[in-house]
Amino acid sequence: MPDQIHKEVLLLGWEGEENLGLRYIAAYLQESGISADIVPINGFCSSDISEAIKKAGPRIVGFSMIYQRMLSDFKELIASLREDQIGCHFTMGGHFPTLEYNRALRCIPGLDSVIRHEGELTLVELYRHLDSPEHWAEIKGLVYRRDGRIHVCEPRPLIEDLDILPFPLRGGEIRRHRNLKISSLITSRGCHYDCSFCSIQEFYRGAPGRKRRSRSPENVVQEMRSLFDSGTRIFVFKDDDFGMARPPQKRWIEAFIRSLEESGLANEILWRISCRVDEIDAEALEALRNAGLCFLYLGIESGSNSSLLAFNKHYDVHKIYESLDIIKRVGVDFEYGFMMFDPYSSMQSIKENIESLKYICKGGRAAVHFTKMFPYVGTAIADQLKKEGRLKGHFSIPDYSYLDPRVDQLQTFFNTRFYNIIFDGQGLMSRLSFALMDSVVAERFFSETLNGKSYRMGVEKLVNEYNSSILDAMELARAFMESRSRREIWQDWSILGRMVEERLSVHGSISRALEDLIPN
Structure with missing residues (x-):
């Protein structure tokens, strides 16, 4: 207050x-x-x-x-x-x-x-x-x-020069991790892309001006220096898309890194950005890593080419794998967004998504999770659903049914069996993801007292066990429903439940091992 x-x-x-x-x-x-x-x-x-x-x-x-x-x-x-x-x-x-x-x-x-x-x-x-x-x-x-x-009234033109804005008001409750202060900031406003499920483009579209504008690198580093001097060591960049591949952004990154090094911050901080899969550039990523970048958030969104096309992502599954290989080679950690279900999901696309998650999360690099695409107002995909007569529910909480009714049953089953594991903030997935992040922080800032590498290896092992159990259970449920009619699915619902619970029975031991693993 x-x-x-x-x-x-x-x-x-x-x-x-x-x-x-x-x-x-x-x-x-x-x-x-x-x-x-x-x-x-x-x-x-x-x-x-x-x-x-x-x-x-x-x-x-x-x-x-x-x-x-x-x-x-x-x-x-x-x-x-x-x-x-x-x-x-x-x-x-x-x-x-x-x-x-x-x-x-x-x-x-x-x-x-x-x-x-x-x-x-x-x-x-x-x-x-x-x-x-x-x-x-x-x-x-x-x-x-x-x-x-x-x-x-007529729309106001977008602010062209973001450097004229004062730094955001700070105060209130401060986020911390291992007593290290965390601050959010942005380097830009807007996005070049036009994903069909995203409202960012629509938000800016009605106003005159460039839809993506950047602060100067020097202005960003000036804010970071001020925050660093007040105790911040972890920075979370909230740009809609940080970007690496376009020539103007590459020049921006070069100036940003130079300014970070001149300020003395590069070796003293840890930071995270959000980036598209097709914006990953090996040379730029390596330079950013050397200046303190430790985490990427990737909007992967799907492992099915048909869904990626519907999402208007402008890349395919091969590009996802190619970028993930670059990220692994450079040595940066990542989290990701992934929509298992979308208005055009089929049993085949879900199978492809499950297979892709095996690659995305292999070796315990990330914990398996997923969500359902939400048809936000004003987005191209919401408009398309409306034209098709498939948009239902109250406009504040819109929904849709799938073209194959069995996909509705599969989504219901996934929500029932996996909700507490994946979507609960205290669920096993969240705790494992936290531990992955914590191991990076431990190695970066507490290497003298905590064995970050050993900690990381232990967490990855547990994440890998969790991923195997979840993916096995998901594919079991998918194949079970694909081979049955809707009526047979309802009749055999409890049988499927027991089969899936057997696959998930390892979660208790994973949870206990995780509690023992996290260092104080």
């Missing part, structure tokens, strides 16, 4: 990790002479949030809603705040309200306006003209409610 009593603007949003969108806006407001602070709403406790707002007495409360599934939570929260006699201006930003501003305002009667696309300049202008609603029509990027009608 805010430390100071009075704030002119309060920004509310989810902060599982640092919400850089809100933190950039708060910093820009403060630089513009407008006092601002952030209230995390991870638990959506309306009474606590109401108390924080009343204590701060802001003129504007800004809500950050990235995902449409949070719509009902925000609707209930805002209604509760209005019932509690909070009458200041309520505005909202984020992916969903940017793309569905009419729907957001109609669904949330207590909301006064929406700020589309990037929020820094628009929110400052709204604050300065808050008492002059006749001026609101001239505020680019604003959508507002007035006289029972929704008024849409």
